[in-house]
Amino acid sequence: MFLITVPCSTLLTTIAMLLPYWWSSETLQVGLWRARSISSSWLLIEPQIGTSEGRILFILQILSFISILLADICGNQTIDIDLKIKAKYLNRTLINYNIKTIDINEQIDLLNCSVEVLTLPPQLLRTKIFLRSIPFIVIFISIQMGILLDIVVLKELVHRPIAVAIGFICQYGLMPMIAFTITKIFQYPPLYGFGLFAVGCCPGGSTSNQLTVIFDGDINLSVLMSFVSTLTSFLMMPIWFYTLGNYAYLHELKIIIPFQSLMRSLATTVVSLSIGMIIVYFFPKLKPYVHRIVKPVSILLLFYFFIFGTYVNFYLFAYINLRMALTTPLLPWVGYILGGVVAWIFQQDWIRIKTIGIETGIQNVGIAFLVLLYSLPEPENHQSTVIAMIVSYISSQPFYIILLIRFIRKKCFKKKEVQIKNIVEVDVKLKDELENSSKSMIKFHQEVDHDLQKVPLSSIV
Structure with a gap:
């Protein structure tokens, strides 16, 4: 041996x-x-x-x-x-x-x-734990979103679907073309180019709902946009893959779209949201409590995905080069900006501008993973998922930075508010003391004058 x-x-x-x-x-x-x-x-x-x-x-x-x-x-x-x-x-x-x-x-x-x-990726216990935990976390998040939904606002969005239509155009009109442009400008190899293009063609995911809640967006619009993009993905993904994707990247490749996974994702979203809406219908007092905890819980889950996902997929970092690390994040980041700009052009309010921008830039990267794993031969299929991994980890980084800045500002302003409050309290206290002392002096003078008036003039002489 x-x-x-x-x-x-x-x-x-x-x-x-x-x-x-x-x-x-x-x-x-x-x-x-x-x-x-x-x-x-x-x-x-x-x-x-x-x-x-x-x-x-x-x-x-x-x-x-x-x-x-x-x-x-x-x-x-x-x-x-x-x-x-x-x-x-x-x-x-x-x-x-x-x-x-x-x-x-x-x-x-x-x-x-x-x-x-x-050689194929190692089948480790931590990988199985991470992958099996994702569906339960998504269901938990969707139930929370269902509790926070407002039926009246949803009906208004359905009857006047201007914001939803803007999000749909940005999701399936801008994102695939942004991905295609990035791969051609920076000369991606066909394998990695198709990986980024697959991410750009995917519908929105639950991460966008979490970020919308964290940054005070319109959760009703966010959930409805995610539902519509997932429902229409059965049509839009084949259109992009079998036209531009097949022509520009892999001519002889049979691209397999995971319709079963799309159906499962759609069913999970609908059922979980329905459960949340039923819960809040029978227990309306639960909604303020969920609204109070949903932000810290969402932040905690985002960090769970980032840290544990990095640990599980660490072996893929060997494939990341400087060009990929610097250019791949442009897909979600440009999507945020262009989605917000398009919403602003159509005169949406600031809350909906934030929501549409987040929904445009955040993709359901899990669908892209399945497309790449089933469409490409081994081990090229695992190599191509490096692009999807970069997008999933880097897409939310600007929001982490914003959260950190907001946290620091909140702490600093809190200290200033305490100082200002103390100064105001001291001023009020001094003012009260001055008023009391002036009142005492006035009273003293009045008493002296009154006593003088009582004394006879002859006695003074």
Whole structure:
């Protein structure tokens, strides 16, 4: 058994953790010997006839000028060779090896072989916990949003759907084109370009509802826009994928849209919102309590997704280069700005401008993950999800910064308010004391004058 480290400078970049690997079957007949490479990672070598003379050399070729002798077999022998390969990246690569035979007449023959090694992401316990916790958290968030909804406002938005129409145009008109423009201006490879384009074509998600609540937006408009974008995604995603996506990125790729996941997301949203509305109907006193706790709970859940998600997907950070890190966040950030500008052009109020901007820039990145995983071969599908991961982590960063600034300002203004309050209290106290003292002096003078009036003038003389 030999422990071999294969450098990442082989034919393709070598990979992060080797999970499933296999050997193709090869058969060699030279002289008196037969060698077979059998699956399950071992090589069986045996003589063709009952002679014990001759040699077989099994050589691993790492580079064109580096080779390692793994086995030198004489006679009628069977040997198992177990290769443990340490690598750095998720990818596919070729391991080249030679089978050299030397028969009893010292005649040397060489067979060049290669094995393709494929590496997939590790299936760790923390990954399973994180992925299985997401649906429950989304349901919890949606129930909270349902409790906070106002039926009267929802009816008004449905009867006058101008704001919803603006959000729909920004979501499915601006975002795919923004993603396409970024990939072409900064010359993304087709694999990563399609990853960003897939994110741009996705509907809105629950994160936008949380941010809308945190920044005092219109939660009714936010929830309705998320519902409409998810419902229309059954039509809009195929239109974009099978036209611009197929033409611009991957011509021969069969793009698979996860309609089942879209349906599940839509059903989860509708059912959870309905549960929240039923709860508040029977327990109306619960609404102020939920309204009081929804902001800190939303902030806590956002940090949970960011910290735990980073820990789970940390192995993907090896694929992030400077260009991707600087340009990929432009998709949500430009979406915020353009969505708000379009809402301002159509003369929406400030609350709805904030809401439409947030809904435009925040995508349901989970849908993009599924599109990439099912449409691309392995391991390219996992590599392409790096783009979606960057968007999911970076899209909310401006809001974290704003929250921090608001927190600092709140603390500073609170101190100033306390100081001003103390000064005002001192001024009021001094004013009261002055008024009391002046009243006392006036009273004293009045008493003196009164006493003087009582004294007879003759007695004074």
